[in-house]
Amino acid sequence: MQPSMLESGSRDRGLEAYVTQRLRAARGALGPLGRLSTAEKNAALRAISEALWQRRAAILKANGEDVDAARREGMDDARLDRLVLSEERIRQMQEGLEAVAALPDPIGELLEYAVRPDGLRIEKLRVPIGVVAIVYESRPNVTVDAAAITLKTGNAAVLRGGSEALRSNAALVAAIHTGLEAVGAPSGAVQFIEKVERQTVDLMIRAKGLVDLAIPRGGAGLISHVGERSLVPVIETGVGNCHVYVDRAADLDMAGKIVVNAKTQRPSVCNAIETLLVHEDVAQQWLPSLAADLSARGVQLRACPQALAILGGEDQPRVRAATQEDWDTEYLGLILAVRVVQGLDAALAHIARYGTRHSEAIVTEDVSAAEVFLSEVDAAAVYHNASTRFTDGYEFGLGVEIGISTQKLHARGPMGLRELTSYKYVVRGAGHVRG
Amino acid sequence: MQPSMLESGSRDRGLEAYVTQRLRAARGALGPLGRLSTAEKNAALRAISEALWQRRAAILKANGEDVDAARREGMDDARLDRLVLSEERIRQMQEGLEAVAALPDPIGELLEYAVRPDGLRIEKLRVPIGVVAIVYESRPNVTVDAAAITLKTGNAAVLRGGSEALRSNAALVAAIHTGLEAVGAPSGAVQFIEKVERQTVDLMIRAKGLVDLAIPRGGAGLISHVGERSLVPVIETGVGNCHVYVDRAADLDMAGKIVVNAKTQRPSVCNAIETLLVHEDVAQQWLPSLAADLSARGVQLRACPQALAILGGEDQPRVRAATQEDWDTEYLGLILAVRVVQGLDAALAHIARYGTRHSEAIVTEDVSAAEVFLSEVDAAAVYHNASTRFTDGYEFGLGVEIGISTQKLHARGPMGLRELTSYKYVVRGAGHVRG
Numbered sequence: 001m002q003p004s005m006l007e008s009g010s011r012d013r014g015l016e017a018y019v020t021q022r023l024r025a026a027r028g029a030l031g032p033l034g035r036l037s038t039a040e041k042n043a044a045l046r047a048i049s050e051a052l053w054q055r056r057a058a059i060l061k062a063n064g065e066d067v068d069a070a071r072r073e074g075m076d077d078a079r080l081d082r083l084v085l086s087e088e089r090i091r092q093m094q095e096g097l098e099a100v101a102a103l104p105d106p107i108g109e110l111l112e113y114a115v116r117p118d119g120l121r122i123e124k125l126r127v128p129i130g131v132v133a134i135v136y137e138s139r140p141n142v143t144v145d146a147a148a149i150t151l152k153t154g155n156a157a158v159l160r161g162g163s164e165a166l167r168s169n170a171a172l173v174a175a176i177h178t179g180l181e182a183v184g185a186p187s188g189a190v191q192f193i194e195k196v197e198r199q200t201v202d203l204m205i206r207a208k209g210l211v212d213l214a215i216p217r218g219g220a221g222l223i224s225h226v227g228e229r230s231l232v233p234v235i236e237t238g239v240g241n242c243h244v245y246v247d248r249a250a251d252l253d254m255a256g257k258i259v260v261n262a263k264t265q266r267p268s269v270c271n272a273i274e275t276l277l278v279h280e281d282v283a284q285q286w287l288p289s290l291a292a293d294l295s296a297r298g299v300q301l302r303a304c305p306q307a308l309a310i311l312g313g314e315d316q317p318r319v320r321a322a323t324q325e326d327w328d329t330e331y332l333g334l335i336l337a338v339r340v341v342q343g344l345d346a347a348l349a350h351i352a353r354y355g356t357r358h359s360e361a362i363v364t365e366d367v368s369a370a371e372v373f374l375s376e377v378d379a380a381a382v383y384h385n386a387s388t389r390f391t392d393g394y395e396f397g398l399g400v401e402i403g404i405s406t407q408k409l410h411a412r413g414p415m416g417l418r419e420l421t422s423y424k425y426v427v428r429g430a431g432h433v434r435g
Numbered sequence: 436m437q438p439s440m441l442e443s444g445s446r447d448r449g450l451e452a453y454v455t456q457r458l459r460a461a462r463g464a465l466g467p468l469g470r471l472s473t474a475e476k477n478a479a480l481r482a483i484s485e486a487l488w489q490r491r492a493a494i495l496k497a498n499g500e501d502v503d504a505a506r507r508e509g510m511d512d513a514r515l516d517r518l519v520l521s522e523e524r525i526r527q528m529q530e531g532l533e534a535v536a537a538l539p540d541p542i543g544e545l546l547e548y549a550v551r552p553d554g555l556r557i558e559k560l561r562v563p564i565g566v567v568a569i570v571y572e573s574r575p576n577v578t579v580d581a582a583a584i585t586l587k588t589g590n591a592a593v594l595r596g597g598s599e600a601l602r603s604n605a606a607l608v609a610a611i612h613t614g615l616e617a618v619g620a621p622s623g624a625v626q627f628i629e630k631v632e633r634q635t636v637d638l639m640i641r642a643k644g645l646v647d648l649a650i651p652r653g654g655a656g657l658i659s660h661v662g663e664r665s666l667v668p669v670i671e672t673g674v675g676n677c678h679v680y681v682d683r684a685a686d687l688d689m690a691g692k693i694v695v696n697a698k699t700q701r702p703s704v705c706n707a708i709e710t711l712l713v714h715e716d717v718a719q720q721w722l723p724s725l726a727a728d729l730s731a732r733g734v735q736l737r738a739c740p741q742a743l744a745i746l747g748g749e750d751q752p753r754v755r756a757a758t759q760e761d762w763d764t765e766y767l768g769l770i771l772a773v774r775v776v777q778g779l780d781a782a783l784a785h786i787a788r789y790g791t792r793h794s795e796a797i798v799t800e801d802v803s804a805a806e807v808f809l810s811e812v813d814a815a816a817v818y819h820n821a822s823t824r825f826t827d828g829y830e831f832g833l834g835v836e837i838g839i840s841t842q843k844l845h846a847r848g849p850m851g852l853r854e855l856t857s858y859k860y861v862v863r864g865a866g867h868v869r870g
Binding site for chain 2: 031
């Protein structure tokens with residue numbers, strides 16, 4: 001009688017069966033994956049690299065179709081740039097695979113060892129987490145990165161990329177499977193969700209018992225959706241409302257370089273800054289020259305009343321009055337909010353209220369002010385006299401990065417191989433019983 | 436027009452305001468708490484110990500009222516035993532506080548240090564998690580344990596105990612606050628939710644941004660409720676469907692001692708076993724004597740068809756046929772399911788399907804079988820020739836225990852002080868910008 005409802009109902013059950021089957025296949029691969037040696041995992045990574053190159057024509061053809069469709073749909077340039085592949089970008093993926101192969105294998109690492117007074121021997125060993133669901137937007141490079149990092153850490157990946165990159169991702173996953181099969185590694189360890197109905201995300205993140213960890217990579221909307229709906233553990237990544245506080249005792253030349261770098265070197269990323277906080281004692285002398293520097297680089301300012309007065313009001317090009325909303329906004333573009341503060345305490349209060357616990361910096365020559373800032377600010381990375389742009393797995397020496405965690409549980413800041421592992425206690429006795 | 440709805444609405448808003456105020460007060464205490472030295476935190480722990488003893492009359496009076504009310508409501512003996520306090524039990528709480536004071540302070544520990552090629556200095560430092568919401572049942576000792584462990588780790592605790600222990604908990608928290616105030620420590624660091632409407636739990640675990648971690652301690656119902664409803668990170672604790680697998684090559688005398696210990700030494704706890712898996716080659720010769728041992732200790736058996744045949748069928752006292760449900764049941768009492776398996780692989784498959792990833796043991800003299808078991812079983816603690824009862828913070832040398840995590844993120848197995856910490860990166864530069 002209500003065919004649309006029936007259809008919808010049966011489609012849902014079909015989707016659920018489809019996702020469940022993929023998740024079970026990933027779980028099923030954990031055993032064989034766990035039995036691979038480090039050398040075998042590295043051989044698999046290199047085989048994937050080879051397969052990507054061999055199949056580059058098919059990958060670029062599929063990607064071209066995605067890009068054409070995205071252009072027709074009006075995708076903006078920044079997103080298009082992330083979607084587009086080229087031989088050069090496939091080379092970069094290959095380099096990424098080589099880099100992961102070259103890193104030490106964290107699995108099996110002996111984290112602690114104790115012989116208890118009763119002779120019980122307890123090892124704490126690093127182990128994989130299990131099935132990791134990765135939900136991301138239309139960036140095909142994440143497909144290869146995520147597969148490489150999960151493979152090296154003995155985790156099975158279930159990949160759910162954005163719909164605009166579907167053909168590219170499918171071609172990349174086909175190459176990944178070819179590589180795995182070429183060396184006899186379990187291709188089930190990399191599962192790809194090729195159905196892009198929104199509901200597949202929910203089915204993944206609510207599959208308690210089948211998924212050990214969900215990692216959303218993308219915009220704030222995706223991340224909060226996953227956080228709210230998930231029944232499995234989640235690591236939230238990537239939302240960065242980051243600040244630089246320029247103190248009264250700052251080297252103002254250094255401050256200018258840091259602010260320009262943190263805002264403009266790559267404005268679309270999470271570790272770029274969104275708000276500048278500046279001590280009132282130096283605002284008058286320094287803000288005009290900073291504003292000129294930023295304006296020359298195309299940055300628009302959103303200024304608090306005091307900053308606006310210093311900068312000559314809204315008549316100036318690229319200067320506008322800030323609204324309350326500005327303090328909360330991650331622009332991810334060439335806009336910077338500016339607020340004059342009475343001092344360190346006011347800066348700390350602003351950051352505590354509006355920051356997303358990602359990356360926060362102070363510029364000052366006053367060591368005690370710096371130490372208060374570094375100790376009191378609650379963020380994954382806190383900086384003294386350096387740009388927030390360094391919050392990055394490569395810059396921190398992790399070798400790779402699967403994302404930047406903004407939560408405090410399990411992993412904080414850049415996540416590399418170790419952050420995708422857990423541990424277990426292996427206990428050996430000789431008939432030990434508890435008295 | 437609908438007074439009951441209005442009343443309900445206003446009561447809800449009142450509760451929400453109440454819980455939010457408690458959570459904000461906990462957040463507000465984080466700053467002052469973070470500025471306490473280790474010596475000051477230890478002095479606070481000792482002051483709490485003193486205050487508990489000084490106020491013991493009031494505590495025991497309040498507890499007596501709780502116990503009387505619980506008896507009238509028909510609380511069973513096991514739960515009553517956990518609820519009852521005595522001077523002896525207050526002494527034990529004091530010893531617990533002393534033990535926490537004596538442990539090394541994990542906060543501020545330098546976990547890693549690197550000077551990057553460009554001279555950037557990166558420290559990875561251990562820091563508190565923040566506001567920890569602990570939801571538990573009617574065990575007043577948890578109130579003092581949780582306060583002590585969170586205080587030592589610089590975390591603020593928001594405690595929500597079971598309604599049957601309300602008067603006891605309120606009296607204990609009053610003593611905790613007296614102790615904190617006596618040494619000038621922030622009493623806001625230990626918040627107590629004295630409203631026991633069920634809804635307060637949901638308000639706590641959905642307070643994203645105010646709560647950094649929720650730990651449910653209690654039965655499977657509470658834990659799954661928190662896991663399903665929470666919007667904040669959760670560490671699930673305590674559900675243990677644990678197994679012993681007695682291999683063909685087991686020392687059967689040792690196996691008997693381990694099974695008896697793991698089942699009967701303290702049957703109500705999560706690390707006791709619920710199912711015995713026994714290799715078919717030794718079942719016939721060994722099960723009857725084991726069953727006699729267990730029966731003498733009051734243990735009832737739920738046997739698979741093969742075990743049932745060996746044990747003489749359901750005519751035997753304390754022996755009944757197992758149903759499918761038995762393999763999934765955490766009895767937490769003197770009942771043991773028994774299943775004859777064809778070998779190690781069947782045991783591994785049973786554990787993978789029914790285990791809760793808590794503690795699993797193999798008894799065997801065959802080292803290679805043991806190694807396969809230890810490596811393939813996915814659980815917080817895996818044992819060779821030892822009782823599962825050792826999965827415990829004290830037995831593992833952690834000094835204290837806030838619970839046993841059965842998830843793989845952040846903390847696995849017994850959780851002590853370090854498991855209640857996070858880390859942050861402190862980065863020092865000299866005007867470093869990213870190129």
